[in-house]
Amino acid sequence: MTGPNSLTLNDGKAGMEGLDKERINKIIREASKGSKFFQHAEKKEKELQCKVEKMLLERKALSDQVIKQSEVELDALVARLESTRDMSRDIVHVDMDAFYAAVEMRDNPALKDVPMAVGGSSMLSTSNYLARRYGVRAAMPGFIAKKLCPDLVIVPGNHDKYSAVSSQIMDVISKYTTEFSAMSLDEVYCDMTELVQNRTVPPELCPEHGSPETVESATRGRSPASVQTDSGQSKSESKNESSHGSSILCWCRRENVVWNVVAELRGDIELATQLTASAGLSCNTFLAKVCSDLNKPNGQYLLSPDRETVLDFVAQLDIKKVPGIGRVQQAYLSALEINKVSDLIAQRGVLAHLFTAGTVQFYLATALGLGSNQVSSEEGKCKSMSTENTFTDMDVNDENNKLSPEIKTMLSELSATLANRLKAENLAGETISIKLKLATFEILQRSRTQTHAISSKEDIELVARDLLNLLLREKLEGKPSGFRLTARLLGVRVNKFVTSTKQSSLLSFTGTSCPSKTWNCPVCEAALPAQIVPFNRHVDTCIDSHVTNQETCRSGELVKSPLLVEETVSDKVENDLVSQSCPGEAGDKENAEFPGFDHFKDNETEKRGQKRKSAEAPFNGEAGKWLCPVCNKALTSNLAIFNLHIDRCLLQGRDSSATRKESGGPVGAAKKQRTSCDETITCTNEESKEVAQRQSESLLRYFKRA
Secondary structure (H helix, E strand, C coil): CCCCHHHCCCCCCCCCCCCCHHHHHHHHHHHHCCCHHHHHHHHHHHHHHHHHHHHHHHHHCCCHHHHHHHHHHHHHHHHHHHCCCCCCCCEEEEEECCHHHHHHHHHCHHHCCCCEEEECCCCEEEECHHHHCCCCCCCCCHHHHHHHCCCCEEECCCHHHHHHHHHHHHHHHHCCCCCEEEEECCEEEEECHHHHHHHCCCHHHCCCCCCHHHHHHHHCCCCHHHCCCCCCCCCCCCHHHCCCCCCCCCCCCHHHHHHHHHHHHHHHHHHHHCCCEEEEEECCHHHHHHHHCCCCCCCEEECCCCHHHHHHHHHCCEHHHCCCCCHHHHHHHHHCCCCECHHHHHCHHHHHHHCCHHHHHHHHHHHCCCCCCCCCCCCCCCCEEEEEEEEEEEECECCCCCECHHHHHHHHHHHHHHHHHHHHHCEEEEEEEEEEEECCCCEEEEEEEEEEEECCHHHHHHHHHHHHHHHHHHHHCCCCCCCCCEEEEEEEEEEEEEEHHHHHHHHHHHCCCCCCCEEECCCCCCEEECCHHHHHHHHHHHHHHHHHHHHCCCCCCCCCCCCEEECCHHHHHHHCHHHHCCCCCCCCHHHHCCCCHHHCCCHHHHHHHHHHHHHHHHHHCCCEEEECCCCCCEEECCHHHHHHHHHHHHHHHHHHHHHCCCCCHHHHHHHCCHHHHHHCCCCCCCCCHHHHHHHHHHHHHHHHHC
């Protein structure tokens, strides 16, 4: 059978064991054949095969002596990894069963006995266990799922409803432990160590091992759920084979206590939501996640915290069951005849020459059954928030090469959805990203980091539209008149969050919390509302327009504007900015300020840099200066340096806003900080990575504009 391997059934989900994969794969390929997705999958498959073949040639060139030497070197790494083993924690991975589908079946009982899925004709989010028997699963197009199961009922998703149920689940878990980390709406890691220790009793007080009189005295007043057992369960019955997590009598052994605690937790979740959860119990997050999939649905599986037991367990584990090893890695490893986790250790000498050091260490840690046993509520906090829509092919540009009305409408709707979710979580973000999947299935992404966190629909839409316009210009460059760019997915994301409390300090500095405040544009001197995103956009437009006007001037003549002031001796500090900054490439003064900027440079960036230099030529040869709108300082007319200085002024103001007693708007307040602002011109070791990244992105944005 021909066709890309990516168009084959991934039967790794629970409830998909023993399916007729050959029949299902044939239906999937026939339904996809000739489509753009099929063509894209074929292209990606060929690229992957080329990489695999290249890897195998490298493998063939390795001598036995070289491999043996690498094995000896890696044995030392294995010993160091083994020394980090910690089996003292009781880590639990709670995973709701077919969460979205289960919520819909709960709210509509008519769906319980029919194969159903959540999503649309373009893509499914999940499916119930009846649908999985037909090969229907998440991340599958709905129209293909209907060919696999003609009676499939597809229900539109409702994110708000799922979020509300997820909050109920978190509330239940918080009653057991404060150390939990939510990976998604339906997946949580919990550290139950403290609770297990508190619930463990001496053997003489144990319901199973102690005398009846002693036990009655010790358990009087305790929660019935913490001591009761399933009367139909045999004491000799294996815990992992019992009736999906029933309580057992023994409370003096660690394994039995954690088993009972998790059974009780799952029962409370079901009482609160009428939904079932499965759980994995072990000594670290890696093992707990693997175990949570072994007794689904509505079950739990415990892997004893014993080194030999763990090693035996992971040795027989299929590679595709390892979290973090996806389809591409599976293809590489399969080509090397690595199918079980035990093969990773056996072929460690080969892996050392074909993969990066970090990847090899991950493989070895996996083979040893090692993983993190630190679970923190901080880790589970939302780090980004996004929303996207998949649709039939839609034109991105109109006849005038502007954004089409349909795309604008969709972008506005996505921005509104994202703004509402941010408001509900009391968050604002500094970085806005867009994702555009073309009809050819090529994925384009762009991001922009602001000097000010935003959360409103208007601000998010404004930045996202700018990024989308940037992508459009790039893709239309060199294309014939009338060319239409078509897409099938549009998404918007916000990250680099601050809470509303931190946001308030930023607002107090910039003055945006007071509607009457205004800022003056440094180019045209227009009074603008003190809102950072529209203000930056206006300044960018003015600067671009000003540079364009300069290109039309006669050589040696310069159009005067309020932006330009006479050079003074004090300006030498900013003129010497490059020579004082962190060392970069010799002769590349602008890049010297950004040690990490080379990462962003590519052919397109260099082309834009050429255009930028020609556009700035009339500026840089003149003794003119630009005025910083924050501190009123006269600056060099180099646009990159100018933008960098403004970013630093705003950052300096943000850091000192908590101690400033009076607010005179961004200009007046920043004047008081001028000395300290000048002192921060050079890159110091104390500057955070976040500032360095923002500086790099600022210069990158400048190249893109020019």
